[in-house]
Amino acid sequence: MNLKECIKMMGVVLILGCAQSSVAQLKLNATNIDEVISQMTLEEKVHMCIGCGMSFGSDVKFPGTAGRTYDIPRLGIPSAYFADGPHRLAMSSKRDFDSRFYYTTEFPSSTTVAATFDTDAAYQIGQTLGSEVSDYGLDCLLAPSINLMRNALCGRNHEYYSEDPVVVGKIAGAYINGIQSRGVSACIKHFAVNNQETNRNNNDSRLTTRPLRELYLKGFEIAIKESQPWTLMTSYNKVNGLYTCEDKALNEDILRDEWGFKGVVMSDWNAGKDAVASMLAGNDMMQPGQESQYKAILEAAKSGKLPEEILNRNVKRVLEFVVKTHSFAGYNFPNTTDLKGHAQVDRTIGAEGIVLLKNQNVLPMENIQKVALYGTTSYDMVPAGMGFGATGTGYYCVSMVEGLRNAGIQPDKSLIAQYQKHLASEGKRLFPNGKPPFSLTPPARAEEFVPSDEELAAQVRDNDIAILTLGRTTGEGADRRIAEFNLKNKEGQLIEQVAKAYHAAGKKLIVILNICSPMETASWSAQADAVICAFEPGEEVGNCVTDVLTGRVNPSGKLPMTFQVKYGDALSDANFPYDYEFVMPSFAMGTGMNLKSEKKEEKPKEPVANVDYTDYKEGIYVGYRYFDTYGKPVAYPFGFGLSYTTFDYQIEQSALDNDLCTLVVKVTNTGRRAGKEAVQLYVKAPKGGMEKPSKELKAFGKTKLLQPCESQSLTLTWNAMDMASFNEKTSEWQLPKGDYQWMVGASSADIKGSVVKKVTKARTLKVHNAMNLKVAWK
Numbered sequence: 001m002n003l004k005e006c007i008k009m010m011g012v013v014l015i016l017g018c019a020q021s022s023v024a025q026l027k028l029n030a031t032n033i034d035e036v037i038s039q040m041t042l043e044e045k046v047h048m049c050i051g052c053g054m055s056f057g058s059d060v061k062f063p064g065t066a067g068r069t070y071d072i073p074r075l076g077i078p079s080a081y082f083a084d085g086p087h088r089l090a091m092s093s094k095r096d097f098d099s100r101f102y103y104t105t106e107f108p109s110s111t112t113v114a115a116t117f118d119t120d121a122a123y124q125i126g127q128t129l130g131s132e133v134s135d136y137g138l139d140c141l142l143a144p145s146i147n148l149m150r151n152a153l154c155g156r157n158h159e160y161y162s163e164d165p166v167v168v169g170k171i172a173g174a175y176i177n178g179i180q181s182r183g184v185s186a187c188i189k190h191f192a193v194n195n196q197e198t199n200r201n202n203n204d205s206r207l208t209t210r211p212l213r214e215l216y217l218k219g220f221e222i223a224i225k226e227s228q229p230w231t232l233m234t235s236y237n238k239v240n241g242l243y244t245c246e247d248k249a250l251n252e253d254i255l256r257d258e259w260g261f262k263g264v265v266m267s268d269w270n271a272g273k274d275a276v277a278s279m280l281a282g283n284d285m286m287q288p289g290q291e292s293q294y295k296a297i298l299e300a301a302k303s304g305k306l307p308e309e310i311l312n313r314n315v316k317r318v319l320e321f322v323v324k325t326h327s328f329a330g331y332n333f334p335n336t337t338d339l340k341g342h343a344q345v346d347r348t349i350g351a352e353g354i355v356l357l358k359n360q361n362v363l364p365m366e367n368i369q370k371v372a373l374y375g376t377t378s379y380d381m382v383p384a385g386m387g388f389g390a391t392g393t394g395y396y397c398v399s400m401v402e403g404l405r406n407a408g409i410q411p412d413k414s415l416i417a418q419y420q421k422h423l424a425s426e427g428k429r430l431f432p433n434g435k436p437p438f439s440l441t442p443p444a445r446a447e448e449f450v451p452s453d454e455e456l457a458a459q460v461r462d463n464d465i466a467i468l469t470l471g472r473t474t475g476e477g478a479d480r481r482i483a484e485f486n487l488k489n490k491e492g493q494l495i496e497q498v499a500k501a502y503h504a505a506g507k508k509l510i511v512i513l514n515i516c517s518p519m520e521t522a523s524w525s526a527q528a529d530a531v532i533c534a535f536e537p538g539e540e541v542g543n544c545v546t547d548v549l550t551g552r553v554n555p556s557g558k559l560p561m562t563f564q565v566k567y568g569d570a571l572s573d574a575n576f577p578y579d580y581e582f583v584m585p586s587f588a589m590g591t592g593m594n595l596k597s598e599k600k601e602e603k604p605k606e607p608v609a610n611v612d613y614t615d616y617k618e619g620i621y622v623g624y625r626y627f628d629t630y631g632k633p634v635a636y637p638f639g640f641g642l643s644y645t646t647f648d649y650q651i652e653q654s655a656l657d658n659d660l661c662t663l664v665v666k667v668t669n670t671g672r673r674a675g676k677e678a679v680q681l682y683v684k685a686p687k688g689g690m691e692k693p694s695k696e697l698k699a700f701g702k703t704k705l706l707q708p709c710e711s712q713s714l715t716l717t718w719n720a721m722d723m724a725s726f727n728e729k730t731s732e733w734q735l736p737k738g739d740y741q742w743m744v745g746a747s748s749a750d751i752k753g754s755v756v757k758k759v760t761k762a763r764t765l766k767v768h769n770a771m772n773l774k775v776a777w778k
């Protein structure tokens, strides 16, 4: 080879080298996603649509977390990492061969957050959680869970916000905006109509399109439009015969086409049966991913059953998410977080979500030095619910003993000793082998302990007041039973004896409800001088409750759901699995099990009502929409909550301009203590259109801390079409013309003022005719 040839040859080698390295150097960025996809093998594309298993074991980056997306280093595609919420960043607090603790904050359960009726509080919780996600190097919190509280016994109600879709949507939207303000993703879930845990992987929610649109999808619609979450999780259940992850009408037509969702849709963990159907339906990613799903998708892609453009579309959505993450940016996370500061956020918002249900001149406590604490829950409090969201060892949980002591109040020492002994022996009885095994449902709780008459007499003598805490908790994969809603025999005995003994001595009894979801109160609340519903305020629970007891915080929470008098009163009670012994199999994530029941089915059986399917025959009459419209008495109405001060409401302005409805209400603190007030705006539709509930919440707002005599004008806004109803026959939202009554209230049962506004021209909005009920109900 002469020199010329040699140079030419080198040139070829150089050019070839460049060509090769330009292929190898193609790395993902926000603007080259299509090009990157074009460089992927079919196998890689399929992998991108499937998770990499749950992050358990010691060789994973974030032990005890929910999973991650597939990584292709060759193309500069890192994994993005998921961890569960909603009330804490769920990951193992201990790692193998690592002396550190990786603690995260136990924030208030979602129900408590909703009870604040304060979108700023929800934003702050989201923002603080978002900081923890970011600080520990993760990318996405699998939260919020925003299914409607259809029934008081639903096992995951603590993760949910409310029986009303406006509360759900507004609180969720603010929480998501808070999370995403930290540069990490929220994942709104479980889409949709996932309102029971019994047979959750196979249950078919059967309902007509009016309640579907007005109640079960509405919260998602509001939250998504207000916050554009980066990701969404479909649910385990079916809706009208189709698994939600396999339902194109839900994931494409409604979610994307009607609402404009732009993010990535992932399945719930091991949900659905047919991964190819999920891909086609716009469920972009299967989590946590199974080998069988990989094979099925690959085969379908090769055979053309799954068109490559659909696969590319799904991959593109996953990559659009990945490029936004901290993992993609290579964020150098501190791997530690401000636990002290976040505990303060929990204490503040946990207390803001506490609802004062009854107060006969007892609260705030004054001149109280010594307290007799009753109820096992006073000593073993429930900071938040169970489930995957609770994975890992909790950081700490402040008991009532600790909370009172922190406020300089002395809990009775002999009672502390008695309860210590009782809890230890209950622990041995319930868990003879030591600790309860890991489970998604809470371990059995100790039975109540009732002191003898002599012991009680001494306690009455030695203390200024009695405080008695009742506890209820739930998790995932199981619903509550009626027995959990009702007062247990020993609890009844305890309340009765304590009330009698203290009242005889002219002393008072305060009952605290540290509960996941409503319980029965009507039969016993007369015996208590005050009742406080704390729900589950997070790790600072004892401090939160004490802050309200002492008046350090003036309670301003309101009930985001109705407290019915007894189970059976709500219309959905007739169609809920309250009496079915369902055994959730020992949980096997990532094994490809589609969980049903451990019981072997020998021969095909008739589908079981409320287990294999659940008929939502109550339609739109969920919660106050039913109780209020039909005049059915309740224990405490939706939106109810007392304060240590009083408020006056005055409507200052109201306007219906085209699409925008505005009402300005001036709220004045007319009492003697500083306080906040949550104001609710209900609308009563004119007669003549479709049948409607007597009132429906359309907006709400909360004042700042108002000093005595101080006022604040709150501006409440909503859209005219928010007052429309869904016509199932024509698949359209209809706003009939006529007089609409706008009511401002302190609760659904306490309306303070109203105005009438005329809609002069009827309006309609046509949407997809989708997800119709496929069976004829008897």
Ligand code: BGC
Pocket: 066, 084, 142, 189, 268, 269, 388, 476
């Ligand atoms: C739950 C989801 C959760 C997922 C991952 C499922 O069992 O339903 O809410 O995000 O597990 O842990």
